[in-house]
Amino acid sequence: MSDHTPEREADTPLPPEDARTRSVYAAGAPEMAARHRALEAIWGTPPGIPQFSVVNHNIIGRRFIVTSLAFFVIGGLLAMLIRVQLASPDAAFMEPGLYAQVFTMHGTIMMFLFAIPLFEGIAIYFLPKLLGSRDLAFPRLSAFGYWCYLFGGLMLLGALAAGVAPDGGWFMYTPLSSLPWSPGINADVWLLGVTFVEISAVSAAVELLVTVLRVRAPGMSLDRMPIFAWYMLIVGGMMLIGFPPLILGSILLEVERAFDLPFFDPLRGGDPLLWQHLFWLFGHPEVYIIFLPAAGAISTILPVFAGRPLVGYRLIVAAIVAMAFLSFGLWVHHMYATGLPHLSLAFFSAASALVAVPTAVQIFAWLATLAHGRPRLSIPMLHIFGFFVVFVAGGLTGVMLAMVPFDLQAHDTHFVVAHLHYVLVGGFLFPMMAAGYYWLPHFCGRMPEGGLSRIAFWLIFGGFNGTFFMMHLTGLLGMPRRVAHYPDDAGWSMLNLLSSLGSFVMAIGIALVIADFILTMRFGKRTRPDPWQAGTLEWAVGRLPAPSYNFAALPAISVRADQIAPQNLGRALALGQGYLAKARNHWQETAGSDMITGAFEHIIILPRQSYAPFFSALAVGSFFLAMLFKVYWAIPLSVLAIVATFLAWPPTTAAERDRGLMPARQGLDLPLHPEVARPPTWWGMVFTLAADLTLFVSLLFGALFLWLAAPNWPPPGNAMPQMIWLALAAAGLVVAAIGGRVAVRQVPRIVAGLLICAAGYALALGATCMLMAGVPAPTAHAANAARFVVLAYGGFHAGVGLVFVAIGFVRRWQGVVSARRAGDLRIGQLWHDYTAVTGIVALGFVALFAVLAGGGAG
Amino acid sequence: MRRDHAPGFAPILVGFILWAVGFLALYAGHATGCELGWHMAPALGTNLLRLVLIGGAVGLLAALLATGWWMRRHPVQGFVIRLGYYALIAATLSAVVNFFAVFWLPLC
Numbered sequence: 001m002s003d004h005t006p007e008r009e010a011d012t013p014l015p016p017e018d019a020r021t022r023s024v025y026a027a028g029a030p031e032m033a034a035r036h037r038a039l040e041a042i043w044g045t046p047p048g049i050p051q052f053s054v055v056n057h058n059i060i061g062r063r064f065i066v067t068s069l070a071f072f073v074i075g076g077l078l079a080m081l082i083r084v085q086l087a088s089p090d091a092a093f094m095e096p097g098l099y100a101q102v103f104t105m106h107g108t109i110m111m112f113l114f115a116i117p118l119f120e121g122i123a124i125y126f127l128p129k130l131l132g133s134r135d136l137a138f139p140r141l142s143a144f145g146y147w148c149y150l151f152g153g154l155m156l157l158g159a160l161a162a163g164v165a166p167d168g169g170w171f172m173y174t175p176l177s178s179l180p181w182s183p184g185i186n187a188d189v190w191l192l193g194v195t196f197v198e199i200s201a202v203s204a205a206v207e208l209l210v211t212v213l214r215v216r217a218p219g220m221s222l223d224r225m226p227i228f229a230w231y232m233l234i235v236g237g238m239m240l241i242g243f244p245p246l247i248l249g250s251i252l253l254e255v256e257r258a259f260d261l262p263f264f265d266p267l268r269g270g271d272p273l274l275w276q277h278l279f280w281l282f283g284h285p286e287v288y289i290i291f292l293p294a295a296g297a298i299s300t301i302l303p304v305f306a307g308r309p310l311v312g313y314r315l316i317v318a319a320i321v322a323m324a325f326l327s328f329g330l331w332v333h334h335m336y337a338t339g340l341p342h343l344s345l346a347f348f349s350a351a352s353a354l355v356a357v358p359t360a361v362q363i364f365a366w367l368a369t370l371a372h373g374r375p376r377l378s379i380p381m382l383h384i385f386g387f388f389v390v391f392v393a394g395g396l397t398g399v400m401l402a403m404v405p406f407d408l409q410a411h412d413t414h415f416v417v418a419h420l421h422y423v424l425v426g427g428f429l430f431p432m433m434a435a436g437y438y439w440l441p442h443f444c445g446r447m448p449e450g451g452l453s454r455i456a457f458w459l460i461f462g463g464f465n466g467t468f469f470m471m472h473l474t475g476l477l478g479m480p481r482r483v484a485h486y487p488d489d490a491g492w493s494m495l496n497l498l499s500s501l502g503s504f505v506m507a508i509g510i511a512l513v514i515a516d517f518i519l520t521m522r523f524g525k526r527t528r529p530d531p532w533q534a535g536t537l538e539w540a541v542g543r544l545p546a547p548s549y550n551f552a553a554l555p556a557i558s559v560r561a562d563q564i565a566p567q568n569l570g571r572a573l574a575l576g577q578g579y580l581a582k583a584r585n586h587w588q589e590t591a592g593s594d595m596i597t598g599a600f601e602h603i604i605i606l607p608r609q610s611y612a613p614f615f616s617a618l619a620v621g622s623f624f625l626a627m628l629f630k631v632y633w634a635i636p637l638s639v640l641a642i643v644a645t646f647l648a649w650p651p652t653t654a655a656e657r658d659r660g661l662m663p664a665r666q667g668l669d670l671p672l673h674p675e676v677a678r679p680p681t682w683w684g685m686v687f688t689l690a691a692d693l694t695l696f697v698s699l700l701f702g703a704l705f706l707w708l709a710a711p712n713w714p715p716p717g718n719a720m721p722q723m724i725w726l727a728l729a730a731a732g733l734v735v736a737a738i739g740g741r742v743a744v745r746q747v748p749r750i751v752a753g754l755l756i757c758a759a760g761y762a763l764a765l766g767a768t769c770m771l772m773a774g775v776p777a778p779t780a781h782a783a784n785a786a787r788f789v790v791l792a793y794g795g796f797h798a799g800v801g802l803v804f805v806a807i808g809f810v811r812r813w814q815g816v817v818s819a820r821r822a823g824d825l826r827i828g829q830l831w832h833d834y835t836a837v838t839g840i841v842a843l844g845f846v847a848l849f850a851v852l853a854g855g856g857a858g
Numbered sequence: 859m860r861r862d863h864a865p866g867f868a869p870i871l872v873g874f875i876l877w878a879v880g881f882l883a884l885y886a887g888h889a890t891g892c893e894l895g896w897h898m899a900p901a902l903g904t905n906l907l908r909l910v911l912i913g914g915a916v917g918l919l920a921a922l923l924a925t926g927w928w929m930r931r932h933p934v935q936g937f938v939i940r941l942g943y944y945a946l947i948a949a950t951l952s953a954v955v956n957f958f959a960v961f962w963l964p965l966c
Contacts (some may be wrong), residue, residue, distance in 0.1 A: 223937035318944035325874035346959040596866040
């Protein structure tokens with residue numbers, strides 16, 4: 001993988017304090033090389049076709065980054081088309097329909113296909129290294145997420161090439177995106193393509209959470225975690241809660257468009273505002289989901305160039321916790337103009353202003369770090385300077401827009417466009433360029449030189465402000481967003497021309513950055529493993545580019561993990577002085593730790609290369625394509641393919657028999673993860689269910705919102721569900737949960753337990769089908785549609801529960817289940833318990849909703 | 859086999875979870891009250907909706923203060939607890955700023 005041989009490393013100049021380590025290193029070179037070869041044989045992936053089976057986080061992370069940058073270039077080219085169109089009044093460059101596709105795709109690509117995947121890629125690549133681990137908790141899930149992202153993105157790009165791209169704005173407001181007003185497949189492309197991509201985001205959220213909490217180096221307690229890990233932990237939690245409302249909204253709108261269930265049709269008890277609520281429940285936290293990883297990069301990079309540790313580590317963690325929660329209390333500030341009561345607006349206006357406080361805490365902590373240190377104005381710092389200027393300006397206009405009276409004046413004008421670009425470019429693009437320059441040596445082992453990169457920075461900085469500062473002015477002069485033409489006498493012409501010129505300057509700067517990166521990777525000067533004299537673990541990998549296994553041995557952490565000496569530690573680890581230093585049994589081993597103390601609790605054996613994630617993503621893609629092209633007969637086949645490919649994910653290695661304690665290093669024996677009560681997969685299911693619960697609660701919220709706020713209620717011809725079916729469905733779910741517990745707690749009776757579980761689900765599914773059949777005409781009114789969908793939610797979970805039962809049987813048949821190795825059953829139990837609780841709530845809700853909708857009299 | 863100590867994060871999260879629950883309850887309560895006409899039902903010198911909202915806001919504040927009092931009575935040292943204090947203080951101040959308008963703003 002690397003041609004950066006140990007001999008060459010030994011030749012690089014070292015600081016005087018490393019002289020002793022250097023001699024040890026030179027003496028141990030043959031042993032180190034042998035260890036490298038042994039580990040590379042286990043963790044590496046051969047070239048060619050096996051690249052489709054890659055699960056290693058180094059490669060998956062790089063793929064995410066490169067793919068997202070490709071989408072960034074495409075999104076940027078679309079932005080330039082927009083600026084060409086707006087450079088002069090009444091331009092004939094694009095007709096309004098095409099212009100709508102271009103600005104919709106620009107926003108969609110930048111938000112969903114560039115920003116989120118880029119930080120996911122950075123997190124996937126760097127988190128294990130920063131945490132002193134060899135990989136993420138669920139490598140196959142990362143690979144699956146990548147393929148979903150790629151296929152979903154290609155689906156959107158394919159539509160753009162075919163001239164049927166989404167054209168309703170990146171937030172797809174109804175009724176514009178409803179079938180009568182968007183009869184083509186454009187809106188379907190957005191709803192299905194983005195949902196496909198969001199599978200990747202939710203799987204990344206689960207991955208990040210479990211990795212940060214459970215897959216850290218021994219001794220890395222919470223207060224020793226690198227600050228970037230704190231950011232990603234909180235971002236993972238936000239993604240878990242933030243994305244399900246959007247996924248639900250997309251499902252409901254697609255169901256309305258495809259099957260005429262009228263959730264957003266006011267003539268039949270629906271409400272277009274429901275879409276806005278669901279979208280912005282995701283959409284506003286999304287801004288912080290994008291900003292926080294960038295802030296995490298700043299908190300990592302800035303102390304290195306300030307030459308002192310980050311000031312206010314604990315306060316910053318508290319601030320990002322506050323930010324995470326407050327960001328969920330702002331969604332209505334995108335809806336000030338929808339006629340909500342003053343008091344409601346006050347709640348959201350106050351929260352919108354409040355969120356500036358934890359942001360400011362971070363800004364001041366960074367300034368204090370700079371003030372107490374001796375800053376070096378290197379290339380990454382130049383971009384951080386750009387961040388400070390641009391993001392603070394964007395934050396201040398954000399506080400202006402948080403005030404209801406001002407927002408009502410500036411609503412839907414270019415002022416809002418300017419604000420969001422100052423926040424997103426300032427809060428994400430500049431920090432990411434800083435991160436790009438900072439971490440570039442990690443990817444290629446070569447240093448950026450500086451000349452070209454400084455010119456590029458000033459072009460981007462100047463071009464950006466030239467472009468978007470003008471939009472504040474055109475916005476204040478009343479120029480609305482999303483219009484292809486404007487009149488010559490409006491007084492906006494010169495400002496728009498300047499704005500367009502600025503955008504081309506910025507584009508030249510971006511092109512120079514890309515050229516600079518390519519030139520550095522090709523011709524840059526080779527560097528040693530810690531080029532910036534940083535204090536974090538990613539520079540302790542021993543060689544650059546990092547080997548596929550990251551660390552030849554895992555470190556013991558006894559100080560905060562941004563204050564280590566990577567060179568010394570890296571060499572010690574390369575010499576095998578740490579945990580899990582010996583390659584054995586072709587296992588991919590890493591440490592499983594306590595989430596609070598970081599104590600080494602068990603040895604995690606990670607799955608090796610597998611084609612299953614690729615084929616699972618293809619199967620999921622076939623489902624979305626069948627929906628898009630309305631080939632509904634193929635949907636059951638797609639579902640079967642999805643189930644079959646997921647069942648083909650090979651069982652975790654080393655679970656064929658109980659192995660007891662295994663040596664982790666001299667004098668320390670620990671169990672393997674399949675033999676502990678709560679392995680990473682258990683936590684993965686807990687977080688997956690948390691996302692699922694958010695979707696469920698959003699669904700109930702949506703139904704109650706319609707009951708409360710939508711016109712044309714109550715529905716005509718409502719009817720109460722039959723109590724017998726409600727009772728049988730609830731009983732079936734309880735029986736299934738009991739069966740699941742019997743299977744786990746009395747493994748000798750696993751077959752009996754699984755049979756009980758299956759019988760329970762069969763009963764619940766049958767009764768649910770009867771209830772669904774009893775819902776009067778779901779297409780006639782949103783009340784009926786809501787009841788139908790809530791029941792379908794319960795039925796879907798019962799169906800998946802049956803799949804878990806099948807997995808239990810397969811595991812039993814394979815002989816990989818014992819009292820110690822009951823992980824699959826425990827995961828199944830979580831699902832069964834969740835299905836029972838939410839299913840019973842759903843059944844109760846359906847009955848209650850029928851009463852609320854007026855069915856009590858029926 | 860050691861069981862995980864799952865509540866370890868509770869001190870960090872409790873303040874803002876209370877804030878979030880209060881936020882949703884007050885927002886949903888306000889929308890429901892307006893729709894059902896509670897603002898037109900007189901109660902204790904004001905109207906039912908304002909009374910409900912004031913009760914909710916004061917209850918939330920009381921819950922946050924009680925949590926702070928409880929945390930002070932169990933002074934376990936450590937990073938998580940200290941972090942929890944910071945987050946609780948932030949949540950309490952946020953609740954005051956967020957909801958003081960229930961006392962005086964027009965309701966529906």
